[in-house]
């Protein structure tokens with residue numbers, strides 16, 4: 290079956306160039322910030338030439354640009370490509386531009402505030418760390434822009450359903466809608482936190498803030514945020530990877546079930562980030578722990594479904610025996626370069642998932658919480674499957690929308706493998722260091738390697754050095770990617786009109802299941818479970834915290850107000 294080809298008009302081309310190239314530049318700046326963090330910790334540098342000596346400032350830039358700005362832009366850009374393509378409909382470009390411009394304005398505002406030292410609050414912006422109001426306004430604009438993109442797709446979807454009654458919605462569209470349903474529900478909580486708590490407080494309209502309530506609203510958003518990052522990668526794994534591997538998706542139904550399960554279980558789990566927080570009762574923490582294990586199920590189903598899909602492809606390519614098929618997959622095939630970005634991410638995610646399950650287990654969480662183990666875990670998730678899939682697809686879309694041949698394919702192919710070596714080394718160092726008590730996010734002195742520092746621990750040195758080696762390898766991989774990306778972007782256009790096509794997989798088991806056709810029952814189930822899981826948490830927090838906290842700055846010995 291040949292893939293459908295969609296013509297690309299000028300407006301879409303410029304919009305997508307904006308949505309792909311600017312956040313990519315911001316991502317590169319963020320990665321530079323990441324390298325600086327490891328060098329700071331190892332005592333190799335004492336001051337970042339661009340961000341100065343403040344560890345938290347560089348860490349804020351790293352977290353906000355990489356984890357919030359780049360990911361949100363990519364999800365919107367990918368949705369703007371996938372949804373019109375799969376539904377065979379034109380996107381409303383006016384709203385698509387409005388969404389893009391708002392996101393851009395918001396990101397620049399937030400980034401500037403961080404650069405000026407007015408928002409040294411890390412990506413979690415926990416009070417009592419306070420940022421300039423423009424930082425919060427920047428975040429609001431970014432989120433509102435992403436909502437507009439989502440609202441722009443809804444009429445297309447409804448029209449498609451009317452015109453194609455009885456047909457199954459394309460799986461990629463189910464995946465992208467799941468991504469944004471989860472995002473929309475999750476961002477409602479952070480909107481309340483910013484608009485009713487952080488903004489009035491940073492504008493000086495109120496003096497104090499309820500820190501626990503703000504943290505709780507943040508984590509209502511913060512955990513589903515990780516699935517907002519992960520789900521576009523899942524869309525690529527389910528819809529495109531089996532075909533790139535030379536096979537078929539093992540089960541279409543499994544894909545649909547997985548997406549619906551994410552709607553239900555992504556949100557009522559946020560308290561697993563607050564297991565060690567006071568004010569929230571143990572019983573309700575147990576409930577969130579239970580739902581956390583439920584949200585591992587769609588990923589476990591994914592592991593088996595994708596393994597079966599890859600096995601099918603490997604056997605079709607001549608693989609025999611129990612494991613022979615694994616060696617037949619197109620790991621290093623230049624014309625399938627996108628496959629290498631997806632498979633490496635999946636391999637990394639095996640360990641990201643295992644470490645997530647460790648975190649989710651209350652007793653084990655007591656050993657790893659607030660240690661370097663946690664950044665070890667999340668670099669195996671957001672900086673594994675998510676980053677690699679987003680980079681690969683950004684390059685793919687850049688080629689399609691700008692009508693350019695992908696340049697330096699061999700080098701491009703090396704990027705995910707070098708990254709995988711780097712991220713494994715980095716995370717191994719962080720996680721092992723974390724297990725012997727190396728903390729995360731400490732600001733005082735920043736380095737753990739200076740014998741004069743209060744934080745000096747000789748046992749940690751080996752693991753800090755490992756994280757530096759990993760960080761340098763990861764940076765090398767990103768440098769190669771940046772060269773490939775910009776060489777492609779600046780190369781000559783191909784002959785003819787720009788066209789978009791995706792390698793959409795057929796399904797091996799293609800059963801149509803009526804209860805997976807509609808989002809509505811799953812959204813209702815999600816709302817009911819959220820109410821059950823969060824009402825006791827909010828009541829506990831309100832009953833257990835009195836008054837509020839004044840502002841605190843890590844760089845100022847006295848409270849700011």
Ligand code: HAS
Nearest residue numbers: 515561588592595596635642645646648649658667670671
């Ligand atoms: Fe997490 C902390 C629990 C997944 C990101 N997580 C974080 C933080 C981030 C993050 C950023 O319970 C730090 C937040 C902060 O700043 O404080 N996480 C989990 C659990 C999962 C999980 C249970 N996390 C993610 C994903 C992320 C992410 C995905 C980003 C995208 N996480 C936690 C907890 C904490 C936490 C606690 C708080 C820790 C603390 O104390 O502060 C699960 O969703 C994981 C399920 C995944 C699996 C893996 C399935 C494997 C697959 C690969 C198959 C491979 C194949 C390849 C087929 C069960 C799908 C075959 C290979 C061939 C060669 C053929």
